Amino acid sequence: METLDPKLDLSFERIVDAPRELIWKAWTTPKHLMPWFCPAPWSVVECEIDLRPGGRFYTVMQSPEGQRFPGDGCYLEVLDNTRLTWTNALLPDFRPLAAIAQTESTVDFKFTATIQLETLGTGTRYIATVRHGDEAACKQHADMGFYEGWGIALDQLIAYTKTM
Amino acid sequence: METLDPKLDLSFERIVDAPRELIWKAWTTPKHLMPWFCPAPWSVVECEIDLRPGGRFYTVMQSPEGQRFPGDGCYLEVLDNTRLTWTNALLPDFRPLAAIAQTESTVDFKFTATIQLETLGTGTRYIATVRHGDEAACKQHADMGFYEGWGIALDQLIAYTKTM
Numbered sequence: 001m002e003t004l005d006p007k008l009d010l011s012f013e014r015i016v017d018a019p020r021e022l023i024w025k026a027w028t029t030p031k032h033l034m035p036w037f038c039p040a041p042w043s044v045v046e047c048e049i050d051l052r053p054g055g056r057f058y059t060v061m062q063s064p065e066g067q068r069f070p071g072d073g074c075y076l077e078v079l080d081n082t083r084l085t086w087t088n089a090l091l092p093d094f095r096p097l098a099a100i101a102q103t104e105s106t107v108d109f110k111f112t113a114t115i116q117l118e119t120l121g122t123g124t125r126y127i128a129t130v131r132h133g134d135e136a137a138c139k140q141h142a143d144m145g146f147y148e149g150w151g152i153a154l155d156q157l158i159a160y161t162k163t164m
Numbered sequence: 165m166e167t168l169d170p171k172l173d174l175s176f177e178r179i180v181d182a183p184r185e186l187i188w189k190a191w192t193t194p195k196h197l198m199p200w201f202c203p204a205p206w207s208v209v210e211c212e213i214d215l216r217p218g219g220r221f222y223t224v225m226q227s228p229e230g231q232r233f234p235g236d237g238c239y240l241e242v243l244d245n246t247r248l249t250w251t252n253a254l255l256p257d258f259r260p261l262a263a264i265a266q267t268e269s270t271v272d273f274k275f276t277a278t279i280q281l282e283t284l285g286t287g288t289r290y291i292a293t294v295r296h297g298d299e300a301a302c303k304q305h306a307d308m309g310f311y312e313g314w315g316i317a318l319d320q321l322i323a324y325t326k327t328m
């Protein structure tokens with residue numbers, strides 16, 4: 001049913017040493033998301049999560065120099081411990097963006113991201129997928145360091161789960 | 165939780181003489197949607213429904229002169245007999261639109277629409293809501309005859325349910 005397009009989509013899969021319930025919790029509660037969500041020395045200084053389809057997912061990342069990088073959007077799929085999808089192409093309650101974008105969001109391209117979790121022994125198969133609307137957006141996201149950034153964040157997430 | 169904004173949203177409610185199960189069926193199966201979905205003498209000549217969050221909702225309306233007006237998008241909420249939400253701001257699998265819109269869709273503004281159904285005696289409370297990203301889109305939709313068009317289509321839907 002689902003389709004991936006190598007020209008438009010970025011995706012990676014890793015087997016990680018943490019139960020998926022903890023990974024889910026780390027993705028879906030501000031208190032447990034802020035410690036790992038962006039690669040150090042950047043940090044997450046604000047986070048709002050309204051965990052339902054149509055609910056808000058809002059974060060502000062901050063550089064060591066104090067520059068703020070907000071991201072705003074809403075959840076599309078919330079399947080406990082299994083599948084989390086959100087987009088920056090819709091605001092809360094699925095509202096379309098204004099034609100002349102006025103959101104606080106930093107990135108100017110649109111994406112829809114999905115985290116899938118499957119139990120594998122005592123660990124988890126972790127699949128991250130990001131869909132884009134055109135090749136330019138996909139390339140921009142890749143050039144921003146998508147694989148490196150999400151990979152480092154995942155390392156931080158797994159390390160954090162040991163402290164939860 | 166949900167918010168409506170009178171500057172951005174269009175909404176109407178009607179009590180209709182049809183059980184909500186038939187209304188749901190008429191909204192969610194091509195065979196039962198095509199007969200009523202657009203005000204006569206226009207007609208629906210193509211319809212594709214993949215009834216799941218992220219699934220495609222595609223229609224082509226045709227004028228009596230043969231001009232085609234396609235609409236493309238995906239479902240966001242599918243709650244049987246209760247609530248159906250879709251948007252033209254995302255393509256199937258929640259893919260964002262290209263920055264330079266290349267879709268076949270006719271309308272150039274984005275909207276997210278919800279149909280809510282509640283049983284009321286032998287009939288149904290029918291609530292239609294359409295959210296937009298800015299006042300210009302909302303006004304354009306209203307000026308296109310949203311209330312009249314959706315009202316006539318609803319009359320056609322109810323008449324059609326008598327024949328189902």
